[in-house]
Amino acid sequence: MTNLRFAIIGCGRIAKNHVGPLKDSSRAKLVAVCDLKVGLAQTLAAQHGVRAYSNYHQMLAKEKVDVVSILTPSGMHPTHALDVIETYGKHVLVEKPMALSLRDLVRMKTAADRKGVKIFPVYQNRYNKAVQRVRRDLMRGALGKVAVGAVRLRWCRGQAYYDRDPWRGTWAMDGGAFTNQGIHYLDLLQYLLGDPETVYARTATRLVDVEVEDTGVGVLSFESGALGSVEVTTAARPADIEASISILSERGTTVLSGIASNQLVTYTLDPEACKTACEDFPDPYGFGHWPFYADVAADLLDGIPHPVGFQEGTRAIRLLNALYRSAEDGLPVEFAKRPASRKLGKPDADLSRLYEAIRP
Ligand SMILES: NC(=O)c1ccc[n+]([C@@H]2O[C@H](COP(=O)([O-])OP(=O)(O)OC[C@H]3O[C@@H](n4cnc5c(N)ncnc54)[C@H](O)[C@@H]3O)[C@@H](O)[C@H]2O)c1
Structure with missing residues (x-):
């Protein structure tokens, strides 16, 4: 062929x-x-x-x-x-x-x-230059022991966005901010720091009238002993702010930011990399396709x-389900037990x- x-x-x-x-x-x-x-x-x-x-x-x-x-x-x-x-x-x-x-x-x-x-x-987004640079250094141990990794996704999606198509903002067809917008950054956090051991989350629907969450916050503990936090919202107003991942570790501070974690804005291990491992994206979809x-x-x-x-691609979906299940039950869940959301993907x-x- x-x-x-x-x-x-x-x-x-x-x-x-x-x-x-x-x-x-x-x-x-x-x-x-x-x-x-x-x-x-x-x-x-x-x-x-x-x-x-x-x-x-x-x-x-x-x-x-x-x-x-x-x-x-x-x-x-x-x-x-x-x-x-x-x-x-x-x-x-x-x-x-x-x-x-x-x-x-x-x-x-x-x-x-x-x-x-x-x-x-x-x-x-795994192909973003900034992500690849940080991943390489993490894998070879150059960043040392990680204390905390944090996702901060703050985008603006108003009612008009959710009203555009019947599938948007529904549990059956879309999921909320964690799923539609957050999945890339949950995946990147797992790509960089590994899978969590335990997951605890709360969700809220604050600024739009939809059945799913426009805001979610999660606390993770990783197999390595590091902690993680995720703050994902589409309730930023009046415009998108950031899609950031920060990692604080023994050998320095790492902050990926920009509209899609496409900019390495702080990299104390090698500040020069902030010039070479950055890309300007015309939109959050970037160039990774x-x-x-x-x-x-x-x-x-x-x-x-x-x-x-395929298997690699299931990790973020397992994390989404763990976050939702925790929020649904009001309890921490163990990632390895494959907790499943009762709402996400429920047939309609x-x-x-x-x-x-x-x-x-
Ligand atoms: N990778 C990314 O960054 C990224 C960005 C945006 C969207 N997405 C994903 O892409 C998917 C589509 O998102 P979108 O924003 O383009 O949505 P959209 O609603 O603009 O487009 C979906 C299209 O699918 C068509 N469609 C639905 N059922 C069909 C069928 N049976 N046969 C043929 N066409 C059919 C609809 O008519 C619609 O035009 C979603 O799953 C979304 O999460 C990914």
Whole structure:
């Protein structure tokens, strides 16, 4: 196989960060796009000279495709991925969060193994230069013993944001600030400091009228003995403030900040790195989808395992579930016991119907 052929399901806000890498790649190409809102698919298709569909069953029955990128509402990722895997036997690339419930993660993995295909979860911020620099130093022990790691995500999402689409701000399809916005930074905290042992969280819905939280705070203790704190909110007003991770450790202070932890603003271990390990992002989505797609091609074409494979991608979803379960019960939970939220990803047939693809 010389070139991987991709199709996209879901042509909404994040689609540009998928068509961009495919347009720029010499090893992968886009062949078709699909959206229930056919106008969105047609616009994207016209821009990139590919075919547009409004039903992915029709698209996958007709097109020769190796990988399907699933960019639909979060709560539909398992349904759409399972359909693509079980009916068409294709590899899938799934936007974050690849599933909301732990049960769905198991179903997806079982189906992929049975069909011999792969699932690639998207966590593009792992590729940020600042993140990579700090991770390298942490792994070689250069930062010494860690005392505390803290996530501070303070973004502004008003009622209009949540009212834009029926899926937003729902337990069945989206999750709250921890899930939709926070997942990248929970993942980065785990990528840098490892998995927590215990998790305690409180959540609140303060400035918008939605069923999920717009604000959540968590306290973690890590296997290493370090402590962690996470403060995630979409209730910053009047604008986004930061997506920061700070690590205080034996050999210095590390602060990643900017709109998506894309700037290394304090690095006492090597202050020069603050100049070299920074990127200006045009939006919080950043540039990580480009190397992410290159790694998908390297995995499928060269057999080099993707650095963020399925199992790696489950870690942040397990942490989300632990945070919510703790908040739901008002008690600390043990991460290793895989606590599951009672609300996140709970099926809602009426909402699902809005996003199901009808079999022809
Ligand atoms: N990696 C990131 O930083 C990042 C950023 C934004 C969004 N996302 C994720 O991407 C996903 C989509 O988010 P968005 O903001 O683009 O949402 P969106 O609502 O703008 O787009 C989703 C699109 O999927 C389409 N769709 C739904 N069901 C479909 C079906 N059965 N067949 C074809 N099309 C279907 C909808 O019509 C809609 O146009 C979410 O899971 C979100 O969490 C990730």
